[in-house]
Amino acid sequence: MPELPEVESVRRRIAPVMEDARFTDVIVRRRNLRAPFPKRFRERLIGRTVLEVTRRAKYLVVLLSSDETLLMHLGMSGSFRVDQEGDGTLSVAHDHVVFQMSSGAVVTFNDPRRFGFMDLVGAGGLSAHPVLSALGPEPLSAEFDGFALARACKGKRTSLKLALLDQRVVAGLGNIYASEALHIAGLSPLRRASTIATRSGLPHPSAHRLAAAITAVLTEAIERQSPTRQYRSARFRVYDRESERCRRGRCEGSIRRRTQGGRSTFFCPRCQR
């Protein structure tokens, strides 16, 4: 499910019911997801107030009144459900964690594949946490632009698509939006990543185009996810459209699928060079 836009939309959904509320109970139904839950997870949450729910890349970052921070990742199949206490909230398969909030909200984490992740971090240690410390720029922040992208791709011998999936290059892109951004920018996913930068790390015009495409595709996806929008599941430009006609202007190409790093890439060989 979740790349940056989906995580952002989850954040927007759970923030209003968690912020300013206390954890009145925390039920953990297994001892690990991708990694074990931290020691005394439940005890360290109960009674704490949620100050703010933020996001870094694909991680949800929940600031607590205890000076600790709850870090959560949805993996491939994680999701949150929000119910109201007393609404006959039944637990279903793969409900691994239940947060009961003093607001009466019940926030349930469900994750069939269990690639998700939760941890608690002390105040000072947040940016030093292993999962956060190496992350590249947030793509919707001011630090991200063609210069940053070119710098990160400088000297990289791997393909452009794989570089975009590298969270140290830009934080939050996943398999779908990497393909989408490359199509918008008209760049081949097979290109060597270093070709968008000069030897000294300065951007080629393609780096600016790609950075702009990334910003645009993510912004639009977040907008599309917002619950006030009707047209939820508008499909993608190239992702999962193998053999279909390219949708760019009057490009006559057809969408191809290739495997890169074990994952599917979709692109138009005609207009993406």
Add this chain to the structure above:
DNA sequence: ATTGAGACCTGTCGGC
């Protein structure tokens, strides 16, 4: 240091 392959899990879908 960088890069690619494999591992972690369960569910779903298409083909036979």
Add this chain to the structure above:
DNA sequence: TGCCGACAGGTCTCAA
């Protein structure tokens, strides 16, 4: 209908 393989929006670890 049932079985089987391929595949799924992520990230870590390991070996070359």
